[in-house]
Amino acid sequence: MSFDAAPRIRRTAQNTQFTYNLSRRVNHVQAYPVQSPQGATVLIYAHENGVTLVWRGGRRLKSPKTKAGQSKANGTPDDVIMIIDSDEDDQPPAKAQSTPKYADAPSFEDAIEQTPYPEIIQTLDLALGTSVLHVAVVPMAPCAAKDAAENTGVPVLAEKMVFAVSCVTKDVYLITLPLTPPSPESKARTELRSDLLAGKAGSGAWGESLLLLGGQSRHSDGLAMNLVKPKESSGPQQTRAVVAAHSGQASGTLLLWEVPFEFPSKQERPLEPFQTEFLPHPLSSISFNPTHNTQLLTVATNQAVRVYDLATSSLPPDPDAVGPFPPQGSWLLSLYQPFARPSSSRKPILDAAWISHGRAVFALLADGMWGIWDIDGVSPSAPGAIISNKLKPGVQGAALTAFSVSGYVEGTSLLRSMASQPKENQLGEFAPMTPHTRRQVTASLGSANTLDRLSSVRGGVKKIALPQIGRSQQDESLALWIGGQDHVCVIPAVSLFWDAQLRRGHGGGVNLFSGAQPTRMVKLLDLATGLLGERCCGVSLVLDTSSGERQMDQEGGLPVEVLIQGETRMVVVRHGEDGPGTKIGGVVDRRRNRLFSRGERSDAIIVHGKSDRVASMTYNLSTVKSGSLRLKQLSTPQHDAVDGKDDSQQLAARMRNGFGFMNNLDEAADASPDLNRDIEAEMLDIMEIDQALDSMEDSRGSGRKKVFFEEG
Numbered sequence: 001m002s003f004d005a006a007p008r009i010r011r012t013a014q015n016t017q018f019t020y021n022l023s024r025r026v027n028h029v030q031a032y033p034v035q036s037p038q039g040a041t042v043l044i045y046a047h048e049n050g051v052t053l054v055w056r057g058g059r060r061l062k063s064p065k066t067k068a069g070q071s072k073a074n075g076t077p078d079d080v081i082m083i084i085d086s087d088e089d090d091q092p093p094a095k096a097q098s099t100p101k102y103a104d105a106p107s108f109e110d111a112i113e114q115t116p117y118p119e120i121i122q123t124l125d126l127a128l129g130t131s132v133l134h135v136a137v138v139p140m141a142p143c144a145a146k147d148a149a150e151n152t153g154v155p156v157l158a159e160k161m162v163f164a165v166s167c168v169t170k171d172v173y174l175i176t177l178p179l180t181p182p183s184p185e186s187k188a189r190t191e192l193r194s195d196l197l198a199g200k201a202g203s204g205a206w207g208e209s210l211l212l213l214g215g216q217s218r219h220s221d222g223l224a225m226n227l228v229k230p231k232e233s234s235g236p237q238q239t240r241a242v243v244a245a246h247s248g249q250a251s252g253t254l255l256l257w258e259v260p261f262e263f264p265s266k267q268e269r270p271l272e273p274f275q276t277e278f279l280p281h282p283l284s285s286i287s288f289n290p291t292h293n294t295q296l297l298t299v300a301t302n303q304a305v306r307v308y309d310l311a312t313s314s315l316p317p318d319p320d321a322v323g324p325f326p327p328q329g330s331w332l333l334s335l336y337q338p339f340a341r342p343s344s345s346r347k348p349i350l351d352a353a354w355i356s357h358g359r360a361v362f363a364l365l366a367d368g369m370w371g372i373w374d375i376d377g378v379s380p381s382a383p384g385a386i387i388s389n390k391l392k393p394g395v396q397g398a399a400l401t402a403f404s405v406s407g408y409v410e411g412t413s414l415l416r417s418m419a420s421q422p423k424e425n426q427l428g429e430f431a432p433m434t435p436h437t438r439r440q441v442t443a444s445l446g447s448a449n450t451l452d453r454l455s456s457v458r459g460g461v462k463k464i465a466l467p468q469i470g471r472s473q474q475d476e477s478l479a480l481w482i483g484g485q486d487h488v489c490v491i492p493a494v495s496l497f498w499d500a501q502l503r504r505g506h507g508g509g510v511n512l513f514s515g516a517q518p519t520r521m522v523k524l525l526d527l528a529t530g531l532l533g534e535r536c537c538g539v540s541l542v543l544d545t546s547s548g549e550r551q552m553d554q555e556g557g558l559p560v561e562v563l564i565q566g567e568t569r570m571v572v573v574r575h576g577e578d579g580p581g582t583k584i585g586g587v588v589d590r591r592r593n594r595l596f597s598r599g600e601r602s603d604a605i606i607v608h609g610k611s612d613r614v615a616s617m618t619y620n621l622s623t624v625k626s627g628s629l630r631l632k633q634l635s636t637p638q639h640d641a642v643d644g645k646d647d648s649q650q651l652a653a654r655m656r657n658g659f660g661f662m663n664n665l666d667e668a669a670d671a672s673p674d675l676n677r678d679i680e681a682e683m684l685d686i687m688e689i690d691q692a693l694d695s696m697e698d699s700r701g702s703g704r705k706k707v708f709f710e711e712g
Contacts, residue, residue: 006120027045124206133167142467225241275326348455355494357474463479464560
């Protein structure tokens with residue numbers, strides 16, 4: 001096994017990080033959208049020898065000891081071996097050397113064990129004999145295996161997973177594999193130990209099948225796939241898998257293959273692409289529309305984001321064409337990013353993704369700017385002009401430049417300062433080489449390479465659809481990263497975030513990184529704790545199935561887990577557990593959940609914040625309870641209330657309660673017929689002012705002089 005099943009757990013003030021150390025360098029990581037029948041989430045990561053599949057969570061596999069104990073309990077305690085003589089024993093059996101195909105039948109526990117985090121149930125290495133660069137899966141909402149066939153109309157997806165990989169040897173494969181994890185007995189077979197190539201991908205040892213897609217002269221720089229059902233006008237057609245790949249061949253090439261799910265196990269020649277599009281500039285990423293499954297979003301870093309439709313041809317239909325799709329597609333729309341001032345070039349685009357179920361596009365620029373292009377007019381505010389009405393065959397030049405909402409990622413001001421450096425001495429006038437002008441020349445030379453420096457910035461955008469609850473609209477979560485681990489942000493609910501940003505632009509007072517958690521952008525902190533010195537190479541999203549009802553609870557953490565791709569590590573970040581951000585408005589839940597049961601030891605390194613908080617002190621000033629600064633209520637005899645007199649007496653007694661001398665002050669202030677009575681002396685005596693003055697005189701320092709003034 002090349003995968004460390006036990007993660008190293010590190011808890012910070014904001015999140016909990018689970019670090020999985022790998023024995024290979026990771027090139028790409030993808031989460032498969034369909035869960036396995038026993039409830040596990042499948043992670044696929046590419047490395048230098050193929051791909052590795054990881055089943056995380058769900059019901060555990062039964063151990064061989066448990067199976068042996070069950071079989072012995074059901075059978076006889078003492079097995080008897082019986083030998084029956086037969087004349088046919090002398091004849092060798094026909095085809096004794098040909099062994100039947102191995103059929104795996106794994107058994108699982110009856111229930112899912114409640115653990116603080118999903119455990120690794122099983123792993124499987126598919127060796128391709130070459131380095132795999134990219135992995136592509138179908139852009140569908142995460143669902144269970146029983147719901148996959150109903151949602152897609154493809155029954156085979158309930159039992160098998162389908163994904164595409166691109167290799168460094170310019171080969172692209174479409175792979176099918178059972179969703180159920182293999183049993184430990186299948187991985188311990190003797191034929192796998194005797195031959196090193198027995199478990200190679202394509203041999204059928206794991207129930208897998210490979211289809212080679214050819215037609216490239218260079219390795220792919222990006223990969224995408226989708227399930228496409230041809231239009232009814234082309235006749236009754238079954239749903240097919242369409243794989244798209246782009247490479248730097250020539251000035252840029254886009255290739256598309258269409259594959260039926262009933263492809264043969266043995267292939268004589270590679271499958272050729274049905275569409276080849278030569279581009280003026282190479283692409284940086286591609287992605288299929290989850291709703292309009294024939295539309296492909298292409299990103300050219302220094303040019304624009306464009307939408308390509310493989311089923312709509314800009315040319316007249318060819319009657320001699322064979323196949324469910326035309327031999328050539330059409331470009332529907334161009335989305336242009338803002339300019340990098342003061343230059344006349346546009347800002348480089350890091351990545352873009354479909355949001356709002358394929359009706360809008362979220363873009364991330366190299367200077368930290370993000371924006372949303374509203375294509376179908378799905379803005380939460382009053383809908384504007386719908387640009388999609390212009391997307392008809394033959395229409396050229398349909399474009400969109402203005403963002404519906406836009407902003408900047410926190411902490412990326414350095415990138416913006418690089419892009420806004422002014423050019424000095426543009427007129428070419430002579431200037432003496434003083435220290436001041438030397439600094440100006442240095443700044444002007446640096447500003448000439450501003451776009452080149454921005455083009456070297458790395459980043460990406462990933463989106464995942466959230467499960468629908470009740471009749472509410474299905475929302476989405478989005479993760480973006482720029483530069484590295486210091487700028488990784490998550491938008492929990494895209495529609496709520498979009499609405500909050502529109503209200504902020506209209507004076508609503510909603511901040512980008514403040515407000516209720518579903519309406520703001522959450523920045524992940526302290527990611528270096530889990531990466532352990534490695535750089536961030538990519539970000540993906542995994543649905544948090546371990547939290548149960550907490551997924552869509554606005555008072556809980558994020559509904560997703562963020563998968564950080566390191567160089568040789570994968571870090572799963574669970575935000576909002578035992579730290580700030582757990583409650584709306586930043587209310588902190590300081591309860592410490594136990595990651596392990598009592599008595600169980602672990603080598604986990606847990607990082608806690610400072611806990612030297614001063615306990616709050618309460619002062620009780622009530623006159624009823626003991627221990628207060630006031631005296632208790634005076635005990636007065638209770639009499640029957642006659643004409644309301646009892647209530648007034650109780651009120652007067654309640655008003656007299658307080659400091660002790662107040663009752664005597666009331667008596668001293670009463671008018672008295674005794675004219676010889678010295679009321680002033682009595683008040684001074686009652687309030688003990690004389691004694692206080694005497695004590696002040698006695699407590700004076702020895703170094704001071706006492707001055708007395710005589711009366712008269």
